[in-house]
Amino acid sequence: MSTSSDRPAGDVATATDPAGGSPAPHGAGRRTSGSDDPDRRRLVRRQRRSRWDLKLSPYLYISPFFLLFALVGLYPLLYTAYLSFFDWNRAYYIRGDFIGLDNYKFVLTDPTFLKSLVNTFSIFLLSSVPQILLALAIAALLDRSLRAATFWRMSVLLPFVVAPTAAVLIFGSLFADQYGLINQFLASIGIDKIAWHVDRLWSHVAIASMVNWRWTGYNALILLAAMQAVPRELYESAALDGAGKIRQFVSVTLPLIRPTMIFVIVTSTIGGLQIFTEPRLFDDTVSREGGPDHQYMTSTLYIYARGIEDQFYGRASAAAWVLFLIIVSIAVLNFVITRYLTRRHTS
Amino acid sequence: MRTTTQRALSGPTRPGTRRRNRFLAAAAVTSLVLGVTSACGGSDDPTESAEQESLGEGEVLTITTFGEFGYDELIDEWNAANPDVQVEQTKISQWDDWKAEMNTNLQANSGMPDIAAIEGDFMPALIAAPDRWVDLSSDDLDGRWLEFKVDGATTSDGELLGYATDAGPEAICYRADLLEKAGLPSDREEVAAALGTWDDYYAMGDEFVKKMPGTAWYDASGSIAQAMLNQVEYPFQTEDDTVDVENPELEAVYETVTSNVNTLSTKAAQWSDDWSAGFKKDGFATMPCPGWMRSVIKDNTGDPAPKGAVWDVADVFPGGGGNWGGSYLSVPKSSTHQDEAMEVAAWLTAPEQQLKIFEGYGNFPSAIEALEDPGLLSSTDEYFNDAPVGEIFSSRASAIEVQPYKGPLYSDILQKFQDAINRVDQGTDPQKSWDTFLSDVQALQ
Numbered sequence: 161m162s163t164s165s166d167r168p169a170g171d172v173a174t175a176t177d178p179a180g181g182s183p184a185p186h187g188a189g190r191r192t193s194g195s196d197d198p199d200r201r202r203l204v205r206r207q208r209r210s211r212w213d214l215k216l217s218p219y220l221y222i223s224p225f226f227l228l229f230a231l232v233g234l235y236p237l238l239y240t241a242y243l244s245f246f247d248w249n250r251a252y253y254i255r256g257d258f259i260g261l262d263n264y265k266f267v268l269t270d271p272t273f274l275k276s277l278v279n280t281f282s283i284f285l286l287s288s289v290p291q292i293l294l295a296l297a298i299a300a301l302l303d304r305s306l307r308a309a310t311f312w313r314m315s316v317l318l319p320f321v322v323a324p325t326a327a328v329l330i331f332g333s334l335f336a337d338q339y340g341l342i343n344q345f346l347a348s349i350g351i352d353k354i355a356w357h358v359d360r361l362w363s364h365v366a367i368a369s370m371v372n373w374r375w376t377g378y379n380a381l382i383l384l385a386a387m388q389a390v391p392r393e394l395y396e397s398a399a400l401d402g403a404g405k406i407r408q409f410v411s412v413t414l415p416l417i418r419p420t421m422i423f424v425i426v427t428s429t430i431g432g433l434q435i436f437t438e439p440r441l442f443d444d445t446v447s448r449e450g451g452p453d454h455q456y457m458t459s460t461l462y463i464y465a466r467g468i469e470d471q472f473y474g475r476a477s478a479a480a481w482v483l484f485l486i487i488v489s490i491a492v493l494n495f496v497i498t499r500y501l502t503r504r505h506t507s
Numbered sequence: 508m509r510t511t512t513q514r515a516l517s518g519p520t521r522p523g524t525r526r527r528n529r530f531l532a533a534a535a536v537t538s539l540v541l542g543v544t545s546a547c548g549g550s551d552d553p554t555e556s557a558e559q560e561s562l563g564e565g566e567v568l569t570i571t572t573f574g575e576f577g578y579d580e581l582i583d584e585w586n587a588a589n590p591d592v593q594v595e596q597t598k599i600s601q602w603d604d605w606k607a608e609m610n611t612n613l614q615a616n617s618g619m620p621d622i623a624a625i626e627g628d629f630m631p632a633l634i635a636a637p638d639r640w641v642d643l644s645s646d647d648l649d650g651r652w653l654e655f656k657v658d659g660a661t662t663s664d665g666e667l668l669g670y671a672t673d674a675g676p677e678a679i680c681y682r683a684d685l686l687e688k689a690g691l692p693s694d695r696e697e698v699a700a701a702l703g704t705w706d707d708y709y710a711m712g713d714e715f716v717k718k719m720p721g722t723a724w725y726d727a728s729g730s731i732a733q734a735m736l737n738q739v740e741y742p743f744q745t746e747d748d749t750v751d752v753e754n755p756e757l758e759a760v761y762e763t764v765t766s767n768v769n770t771l772s773t774k775a776a777q778w779s780d781d782w783s784a785g786f787k788k789d790g791f792a793t794m795p796c797p798g799w800m801r802s803v804i805k806d807n808t809g810d811p812a813p814k815g816a817v818w819d820v821a822d823v824f825p826g827g828g829g830n831w832g833g834s835y836l837s838v839p840k841s842s843t844h845q846d847e848a849m850e851v852a853a854w855l856t857a858p859e860q861q862l863k864i865f866e867g868y869g870n871f872p873s874a875i876e877a878l879e880d881p882g883l884l885s886s887t888d889e890y891f892n893d894a895p896v897g898e899i900f901s902s903r904a905s906a907i908e909v910q911p912y913k914g915p916l917y918s919d920i921l922q923k924f925q926d927a928i929n930r931v932d933q934g935t936d937p938q939k940s941w942d943t944f945l946s947d948v949q950a951l952q
Contacts, residue, residue, distance in 0.1 A: 251636035251915065253553070253614040270950070332780055339784040357779075358933040444779035445929050446603045447922050452776070452929035453943070469607050470919070470951060471614070 244477035253471070263478035273479060275454050276462040277486075279364065283439075283458060284432035286368035287375075292424060294372070295379035300409060302380065303387040313384065316377035328370060328441040335366045335442070357443070363456040370438045375431070379424050386420035387413055422498050429494060433487050436460040459483045553616045554638040556840045567595040568847055569620035573605040575802050576624060576672060576834070577868035581860055585851065592847050601778060602626045603922070613639065619839040621848040625669055627833045628918040630660050633668050635915035641838040641845050642666035648853060655910050656873045660835055669835025670856040671873040673864070675797030676903035677734060677829040680804060683817040683892060685792045689718040695894060699823035705735065705763070708825040712771045715792060723791040724771035727782055728928045731772070732764045734795035736924075737829040737911060743921070743948075744914030752920065752948050764928060765937040774932040777925070783807045789816070796820060797831040798871030798900050805890055812890070819892040822899040828906030833873060871900045878904065916951060923947040 244263050247256030267273050298316060306312055319327070334341045335356040343353040356366045390413060398408045414421075439456045440448055449465045450457025457465070463483065467476025562568065572578060575598075582594050597620065599605040606629060612618040625633060633640055644667035656671035679702060686693040691711065692701055702708050712724030725731050736742050739756045768774060773791050775781035785791055786807035794800070804818060812818065836852040838845055854860065861872035862880055869888070872878055878901060886897035927944035931937050 251632065252639070253610070253616075266950075271946075336780045336784070338775065338781045338790075339788065340780075355933070444781075445776035445926070446601065446778055447926055448603070449926075452926040452933060453935055453940075468611055471610055473614075 240477045240480055243473055244481055246474045248472050248474045250471040256474075259474070263474045264482070266475055267479045267482060272454050272457070273459070273462055273482075276450070276457045276459045279360075279439075279450070279454075279456055280433055280435070280459045282361075283364045283367055283371070283435055283456070284429070286364050287371040287435070288425075288428045288432040290368075291372045291376050291428060292379060292421075295376050295383055295424070298376065298380040299383035299387055300413065302384050303413075313381065316380050318377065319373050320375070320378045322374075324374060324437045325441060327374060328438055331366070331370045331373075332442060332444065357451060358455070360455040363442070363451065367435070367438045367442055367456055370442070371432070371435060375428065379428065382424055383417060383420060386417040390416045425498075426491065426494055429490060430487060433483075433490070434458075434460050436464065440464070553613070554840065556641070556845070557843045559845060560843045562592060562844055562847060567593045568622070568844055568851060569595050569597065570622040570624070570836075570851070571597040571599065571605065571609075571620040572624040573599045573602045573626070575799070575806075575868055575870075577802075577864035577870055578855060580867065581855060581863065585854065592851065594851055602629075606918070613839070616841060619841045621838065621842040621844050622852050623837050623839060624672070625835045625837050626918070627659065627675075627835065628913060628921060630669060630835055631913045631915045631917050633837065634660070634662050637662045637664070637666055637668060639840055640668045641840055641842070641849070643668065643670060643838060643849055643852070645849075645853075651858070651875065652856075652873050653875060653878075653904075655830075656833065659910075659913070669837040670852050672834045672836060672856055673799060673832075673861065673870040674873040674904060675799060675830050675832035676871055676900055676907060677737070677824045677831050678796045678820050678899055678903045679793055679823055679825075680796035680800065680818060680820045680891070681793040682789070682791075683819040684815055685719065685722060685789060686715070689715050689792075691715060691718075693819075695819055695821050695892075698819075698821040702821065702823045702825055705825040709763070709767060709771070712767070712793075716770055719792070722789050723773040723785075724793060726773060726785060726791045726794040727775055727777040728764050728768055728772040728932050729777040729925045730795055732760060732924070732928050733777075733831060733921075734824075734829055735760045735764065735826070736921075737831050738826050738909050739911055740909055741912050743917055743924075744912065746912060748914040748916075750914075750916060750920070750948060750952060752924075752945065761924075761927070761937070761941065765931045765940075768931050772932065776929045776932065787813060795824070795829075795831065797833075798865070798869050798896075799832060801869030801888065801891070801896070810890060817892055818890060820888075820894045820896060820899055822902050824903060824906065827908055828903055830907050830910065833871075865897075869896070871904065919951050920948055923951070 243255065245258055245260060247259045247262075248254075249256045302309070302313055302316070337343065337353070337355055337357050340356065343356075347353055354362050356362055394412050394416075395408055398412050403411060435458050439450045439458050439461055442456065443449065443451055445452055447465075447469070449469070450461050459479070460483070463476045463479045466472050466479060570578075570582075578596055582596050586593050599608070605624070606626070609619070609623060644661075644665070648670075652671040653674060656674060657667065660669040660671065661667050679698070681693075681698060683693040686698070691714065692698055701711060715724050716722070736757075739760065741751070741754065742757055743750065743752055745751050773782065773785050775785060775790075786804065787809060794804075796804075801820075808816060808818065836856060838848045838852065842848050856874065858872065858874040858877035858880070861870075861874050861877045862883055864870050865872055865877070865883060866886065872883065877883060883897045884901060886895070887893050888896040923944055926947065927940045930940040930943065
């Protein structure tokens, strides 16, 4: 029984695969064997031109992105690598001497950096995991025949439209330690106030809730789009087989939206490891480096603090590269795991 | 150009170029990750003065200030009188934010305004790299400002890098109603007589919190630390700019402040949301009060003040006088209108303008002529229980004996020192926090 419900699922998955841009095999590229006939030579030249056209045009069309990327992505990336081997003259804001791996040594032995890494992962886990689960639940709820469906769907996206800075200001007054709304409420029902800006874990919770507030709706809409593409017949046949709502969700919806799930997981991983605005503005002491004891300093904030604030661009660059390598390895890990899971499923 | 692009792009169709695709994909991810740290290498020599242009139609002279300089009305006045040189002000709420932005601009060698407001504590950093800034010295302006203000902005070669805007002689601002409630002297003269030394100040604080357990004695550990620091001759660096933070004077300040955290302080970090809220909610009774603090108090407490709240200011500062803050206007060499910028900066810092700012905002003048003005001396502040603020702050200014030596790292180390105090506010062990401070300072060198 389970195989019969699995098979159509797999079929549909390939049929609705959004990444179905499999390269269309076009015969135009095939070489017509050359002829010495002078009349045909011109034809051949024209054919060659059209062949070039076919081969080159697509790359020309996508080239703007890559040119722009080389300028604003690749160049800073390589320049950062270059800078990470140099000292920095703070007074004049210019590059100092070549100092080899000293910057890396500084960063890797800096307890603040190690602390920021732990914070980064803690905030990442506290935000991404509940965020995706919640987004999934909201998407499932929205994937029903609702009155004024567009209204509900758009309202989910509303937090995403609010500028993060504005959102953090509002959350800042919610989470203020002494006169914050939440703590005043807690005090009024006789519970001890929570030291949001002091306690390490609670500060992570506060920041994660800001991140979740902003991104859950966005992820829910992406998942909803994927759910909408699931053919309704599948639910009917599942219902005929006696599957309840929850069983339908687990056995039909989830397998069919897997590609989108992977997309959402990967993007929120990358985003979750780069959280910056929230901890930066959550800290209302003047240095804004994730709390005076760096309780909630994330690694991107560390890079900013070392580079922009302390004016050690070499050290900041080294930290950026360390963070980059960490994120890449996690992305690779993600990729391997999902690939393993997918393969097991299709076999 | 085009052909090379084409050739390069035709690459991926050839066998063995898959890897290149992969590389591009990896590089695309990289850009997401490293987007934060794109460091721009400015190619122009930043120590070279920018080519001067005249202000064209629709062009304006830009000035960036932080906090409250009180320039809104003055700039309107200037713009009305000078149609050819229109000035546009950008206000940033806090110095530290402006400092970070300015550092970025200087590093990129672009984006600086024609006139930049510089916090007094940061001036030593400008002195350390003077050739990025325009020498503003001029014979007409000799003797205009207090000597210590001019000295603080003058390089060893005699270049003047900033025009002094204000000075920060410190008095004590206090809530008369709360002191009265605690049964302590609340009258201006009585308070002044009772707070001559830091020992007196802390003793009275102990008495106060005993009677008023819900209210702290002062606004923040950080501001008391700053106030005490302003009386230390060599707080962070010795005369030859060697960093020396393990000196007995600094350690004494740290010890005094941190040992009173649990009894006398609000434990809120200065300028934080909780700190601002404390003004309205009877959070504390006294605070060190440089002239410019008056507008901060008004803004945070609300004008008119909440019912029953009475602010007053006493002509006293524990341990003698002290100067806190006071800023400068400087012109970066990247400005393309340096003459006009100098003219506007000189006008804004002239005695007449400083007097108007004192009247409207409380920032205490740094120009000698303004200090001697009879109008200033007779000025009172209704918000502060009609205190004779002109007279009080003038007397505070003349009480200043020590000007702390500020090396190029002063502003940076001060920030780390404030972090250390804030950590203790939050419950970290003072010794542990001090060790972190030492390693933070080590990392700045």
